[in-house]
Amino acid sequence: MWSARSKAIGDYVKRCVCSNGRFMAGLVDHRSNPFGSSLASGVAETSRHALPFPCNMAAPFLVRRFESTLAGKQLELLHAGDADDDQALDFPGGKVTYTPEMKFIWENYVKRVPCYRVLDENGDQIMGSNFKEMSKEVALKMYNDMVTLQFMDTIFYEAQRQGRISFYMTTIGEEAINIASAAALNDDDLVLPQYREPGVLLWRGFTLQDFANQCFGNKDDGGKGRQMPVHYGSKKHNYLTVSSPIATQLPQAAGIAYSLKMDKQDACVVAFIGDGGTSEGDFHAGLNFAAVMEAPVIFICRNNGWAISTHISEQFRSDGIVVKGQAYGIRSIRVDGSDALAVYTAIHTAREMAVSEQRPVLVETLAYRIGHHSTSDDSTKYRPLDEIEYWKMARNPVNRFRGWIEKKGWWSEKEESELRISIKKQVLQAIQVAERTEKPPIAELFSDVYDQPPDNLREQETELRETINKYPQDYPSGFPF
Amino acid sequence: MATALRRLGRRMAVPFFRVREFSASTSVLQNEQSGKSMNLYTAINHALHIALETDPRAYVFGEDVGFGGVFRCTTGLADRFGKSRVFNTPLCEQGIVGFGIGLAAMGNRAIAEIQFADYIFPAFDQIVNEAAKFRYRSGNQFNCGGLTVRAPYGAVGHGGHYHSQSPEAFFCHVPGIKVVIPRSPKQAKGLLLSCIRDPNPIVFFEPKWLYRLAVEEVPEDDYMLPLSEAEVIREGSDITLVGWGAQLSVMEQACVDADKDGISCELIDLKTLIPWDKETVEASVKKTGRLLISHEAPVTGGFGAEISASIVERCFLRLEAPVARVCGLDTPFPLVFEPFYMPTKNKILDAIKATVNY
Ligand SMILES: Cc1ncc(C[n+]2csc(CCOP(=O)(O)OP(=O)(O)O)c2C)c(N)n1
Ligand SMILES: [Mg+2]
Numbered sequence: 001m002w003s004a005r006s007k008a009i010g011d012y013v014k015r016c017v018c019s020n021g022r023f024m025a026g027l028v029d030h031r032s033n034p035f036g037s038s039l040a041s042g043v044a045e046t047s048r049h050a051l052p053f054p055c056n057m058a059a060p061f062l063v064r065r066f067e068s069t070l071a072g073k074q075l076e077l078l079h080a081g082d083a084d085d086d087q088a089l090d091f092p093g094g095k096v097t098y099t100p101e102m103k104f105i106w107e108n109y110v111k112r113v114p115c116y117r118v119l120d121e122n123g124d125q126i127m128g129s130n131f132k133e134m135s136k137e138v139a140l141k142m143y144n145d146m147v148t149l150q151f152m153d154t155i156f157y158e159a160q161r162q163g164r165i166s167f168y169m170t171t172i173g174e175e176a177i178n179i180a181s182a183a184a185l186n187d188d189d190l191v192l193p194q195y196r197e198p199g200v201l202l203w204r205g206f207t208l209q210d211f212a213n214q215c216f217g218n219k220d221d222g223g224k225g226r227q228m229p230v231h232y233g234s235k236k237h238n239y240l241t242v243s244s245p246i247a248t249q250l251p252q253a254a255g256i257a258y259s260l261k262m263d264k265q266d267a268c269v270v271a272f273i274g275d276g277g278t279s280e281g282d283f284h285a286g287l288n289f290a291a292v293m294e295a296p297v298i299f300i301c302r303n304n305g306w307a308i309s310t311h312i313s314e315q316f317r318s319d320g321i322v323v324k325g326q327a328y329g330i331r332s333i334r335v336d337g338s339d340a341l342a343v344y345t346a347i348h349t350a351r352e353m354a355v356s357e358q359r360p361v362l363v364e365t366l367a368y369r370i371g372h373h374s375t376s377d378d379s380t381k382y383r384p385l386d387e388i389e390y391w392k393m394a395r396n397p398v399n400r401f402r403g404w405i406e407k408k409g410w411w412s413e414k415e416e417s418e419l420r421i422s423i424k425k426q427v428l429q430a431i432q433v434a435e436r437t438e439k440p441p442i443a444e445l446f447s448d449v450y451d452q453p454p455d456n457l458r459e460q461e462t463e464l465r466e467t468i469n470k471y472p473q474d475y476p477s478g479f480p481f
Numbered sequence: 482m483a484t485a486l487r488r489l490g491r492r493m494a495v496p497f498f499r500v501r502e503f504s505a506s507t508s509v510l511q512n513e514q515s516g517k518s519m520n521l522y523t524a525i526n527h528a529l530h531i532a533l534e535t536d537p538r539a540y541v542f543g544e545d546v547g548f549g550g551v552f553r554c555t556t557g558l559a560d561r562f563g564k565s566r567v568f569n570t571p572l573c574e575q576g577i578v579g580f581g582i583g584l585a586a587m588g589n590r591a592i593a594e595i596q597f598a599d600y601i602f603p604a605f606d607q608i609v610n611e612a613a614k615f616r617y618r619s620g621n622q623f624n625c626g627g628l629t630v631r632a633p634y635g636a637v638g639h640g641g642h643y644h645s646q647s648p649e650a651f652f653c654h655v656p657g658i659k660v661v662i663p664r665s666p667k668q669a670k671g672l673l674l675s676c677i678r679d680p681n682p683i684v685f686f687e688p689k690w691l692y693r694l695a696v697e698e699v700p701e702d703d704y705m706l707p708l709s710e711a712e713v714i715r716e717g718s719d720i721t722l723v724g725w726g727a728q729l730s731v732m733e734q735a736c737v738d739a740d741k742d743g744i745s746c747e748l749i750d751l752k753t754l755i756p757w758d759k760e761t762v763e764a765s766v767k768k769t770g771r772l773l774i775s776h777e778a779p780v781t782g783g784f785g786a787e788i789s790a791s792i793v794e795r796c797f798l799r800l801e802a803p804v805a806r807v808c809g810l811d812t813p814f815p816l817v818f819e820p821f822y823m824p825t826k827n828k829i830l831d832a833i834k835a836t837v838n839y
Contacts, residue, residue: 226813275685
C-alpha cells in the first residue's frame with residue numbers, strides 16, 4: 001500500500017519535473033547523490049521480517065533491532081539489490097530508489113564512529129597506523145609550543161587569582177589540538193577561533209608578550225584593551241579576533257572561505273567550535289552554507305565533553321559531532337584530540353581536500369577540558385574529580401607527544417628541564433612587562449566605533465575629558481589623557 | 482560612609498562581593514513584616530522556589546541551570562523539584578525561548594534563563610516576532626503569557642563587550658512583551674513572582690552587579706509587587722530623577738550629594754519599563770519642573786529618550802529646563818575603559834546642578 005502510494009507520488013513528481021525543465025536544471029545536482037545510502041554503517045537496523053503487520057499504518061510499530069552491525073550490513077546488501085533504476089524516484093537532487101519496506105532510519109548506533117589515532121598513551125606508534133611524517137624540527141617546535149601553552153596557562157591563571165588580570169581561560173587538555181592543527185595548516189589560512197585555541201596564535205608567532213598585553217589590556221594590546229582577557233586577535237597572524245557570543249564565527253567562516261574561493265587563493269579557513277557551540281543555530285547555518293557554497297572551510301569541533309557544567313549528553317543525542325557532517329553533505333572525521341600526531345595528520349589531509357577540492361571538511365577532536373571552564377567556574381561542583389584526574393594524568397596530550405619524540409631520540413630529560421626553566425622565565429617576564437605598561441589612551445574609547453567618529457562621539461569625548469579634569473578621583477590612573 | 486559612597490559612584494573600585502545595604506529600599510521596608518537578610522541572587526532563588534512550589538506546571542530551564550546556574554540563582558531547584566521541571570538546555574538561546582513559548586502556549590509557566598543579556602540576541606526573533614505577537618496574530622486564540630525570560634544584565638566591573646550590556650531598549654520597542662528590572666533583593670523577589678504569574682510574556686533583566694552586592698531584608702513568604710507601577714523611592718521638590726535597576730544606587734548617591742548643596746531630588750524607580758507608569762513620573766515632574774533620566778545603556782536610542790519625549794509632551798509648560806539624560810556612551814561596552822563609559826554619580830550630580838540652574 002505504502003509503496004504503491006510512493007510510486008504514485010513519484011510519478012506525479014516526475015511529471016511536474018518534466019513539465020518544468022528549469023526547475024530540474026536548477027536543482028538537480030548531478031555530481032553527487034546525497035540520498036544515496038540512507039544507512040550509515042553500524043547503524044542499528046530494523047528487521048524487515050520483524051514487522052508484525054503487513055502494512056497497516058494504524059497498527060503500533062512493534063519493531064525489533066538487530067544488535068550486531070553485521071546484521072545491518074547484510075541488510076544494506078539486500079537493499080542494494082532492491083535498487084532498480086526504473087523504479088527510482090527522479091527527485092530534485094538525484095534519483096532515490098524505492099523500497100517496499102516501511103522502515104525508519106534508526107536514531108541510535110550499535111557502534112560509535114571510531115576515533116583515529118596514531119599514538120597510544122605512552123607515545124608508542126600503533127602498529128599499522130598511517131600518519132603524515134613530520135620533521136624533527138616541526139616536532140620539536142610543536143612540543144615547545146605545547147609546553148609553552150601549559151606554562152602560560154598556569155601562570156596567567158595564577159595572575160588572575162591574584163587579581164592582576166580580570167579573567168582567564170585555560171587550554172589544558174587541548175594543547176595537542178591547538179598546536180598540531182596549527183602546525184598542519186599554512187600560515188595564510190585564516191583562523192576563526194572560539195576562545196580555547198590560543199595555541200594556533202602561539203604557533204604562528206604571537207609572542208608571550210602579545211598574549212600578556214591582551215590579558216592586561218594595556219596600550220600594546222592589538223585590541224586596545226576593549227575586550228576581556230583571552231579575546232586575542234591578530235591580523236598579522238590571520239587570526240580573527242575572538243568574540244564571546246558562541247558559534248557566530250561559523251557562518252562568517254563560510255563567507256571568508258567563499259571569498260578565498262572566488263579569489264582562487266591557495267588557502268582555506270579554519271573555524272573552531274566547542275561541543276556546546278554546535279547547539280547554536282549558527283552552527284547549522286555555518287556548515288550548511290559552507291556545504292552549499294562549496295567553501296574551503298575546515299570546521300574543527302573540539303568535543304571536550306563539557307560546555308561549562310552541561311555534559312554532552314544534555315547537549316545532543318547524536319554520536320557526537322562527526323556524524324552531523326554527512327547530514328550536511330560534508331566529509332568528516334573523528335580524531336583523538338590527545339594525539340598530536342593524529343590531529344596533525346587529519347588536519348593536514350583535511351586542508352588538502354578543502355583547498356584542492358574546494359569543499360568544507362568537519363573534524364571532531366575528542367579531548368577533555370581538564371581545567372575549569374574559566375576563572376569564574378569551579379568544575380568540581382558538577383563533575384567528578386577522578387574524571388578530571390584521569391584525563392590529566394593518563395591521557396595527557398603533552399606527555400604522550402613527549403613520549404613519542406623521546407623514543408625518536410629527539411628529546412631528552414636535560415632538554416626538558418632547560419626548556420621548562422626558560423619558558424617559565426619568559427612567561428613571568430611577559431606579565432611583569434605587561435603589568436607595567438600603561439593603558440591605552442582615552443581617545444581609544446571613542447575610535448573604531450566607526451571608521452571616523454561621528455559628532456555624537458566627538459561631543460561625548462569632549463564632555464568626558466572635562467569630567468575627568470573635574471573629578472580625577474573617579475577615574476583609574478594609567479590612562480594617557 | 483562618604484568614601485564608601487564615592488567608591489560606589491566609581492563602581493570600578495568596588496569589589497563585586499562587598500555586601501551593601503540598599504538604603505532606598507531598606508527605608509521602605511522598615512515598617513513591613515520582618516524578613517531574612519539576603520542578597521539579590523538568593524532572593525531570585527527564593528522566588529523561583531515559590532514559583533515551582535505553587536504551580537506544578539511551572540518549569541525552570543536554560544544553560545547550566547541544573548547545577549545552580551553561573552550566578553547561582555537556580556541553586557537547589559533541580560534537587561527539590563526534579564530534573565523534569567528544572568533542567569539544562571542545549572546551548573541555544575533561540576531554542577530556549579522558542580521551547581519556552583511552546584511550553585507557555587500549553588498553559589504552563591515557562592521560566593527561561595538566558596545566561597547573560599548579551600546572549601539574548603540569538604533569541605531576538607523568538608521574542609520579537611513570536612512571543613510578542615503570539616496572542617495578537619491569533620486573535621487571542623493562542624497566547625504564551627506564561628513565558629518569563631530572565632537574564633542578568635548590566636555592568637559588573639570586568640565584563641567587557643559581552644558580559645555588560647543593557648539591552649532593555651530593544652525590547653521596549655516591541656508591543657506585546659513587558660520589560661521589568663528590579664533594583665534590589667526585595668524588589669527582585671516580588672517583581673519576579675509577578676512576572677511569572679502575569680498573563681503576558683515578560684523579559685526580566687536582573688542587575689548582575691547587585692547579585693551579591695545588594696543585601697536587604699526580604700520577606701520569606703510568597704508576595705508579589707505590582708507591574709507597571711513606578712515607585713518614588715526618595716521624595717524631593719527641585720528635580721525628578723528616573724532610573725531602574727543597578728543605576729538607581731548611583732543616582733541615589735547623586736541625590737544625597739545634591740541635597741548637601743541644597744537641591745532636593747525626587748528619585749523614581751520605574752521598575753516596569755514597558756508598559757511604563759507615566760502618571761507617577763508625570764505627577765512628579767509637574768511638581769518639580771525638571772527631569773533627569775539615567776541608564777547604563779548607550780544614550781542614543783535608549784529608553785531615556787522615550788521617557789523624555791513622553792514627558793515633554795505631557796509637561797511641556799511645566800518644564801523649567803530641558804530634560805537631562807546621563808547615560809552610557811555611544812560606544813560598545815569597553816573593558817578597560819568601563820569607568821569612563823559609565824554614567825557616574827558625579828556626571829549625574831553635574832547634570833542635576835546644570836538642570837536646576839538652567
Ligand atoms: C550565545 C552565547 N550563549 C552563551 C554563552 C555563555 N557561554 C560561554 S562559553 C559556554 C560554553 C561553551 O562550551 P563549548 O562550546 O563546549 O566550549 P568549551 O568551553 O568546552 O571549550 C557558554 C554557555 C556565550 N558565550 N554565547
Ligand atoms: Mg566543550
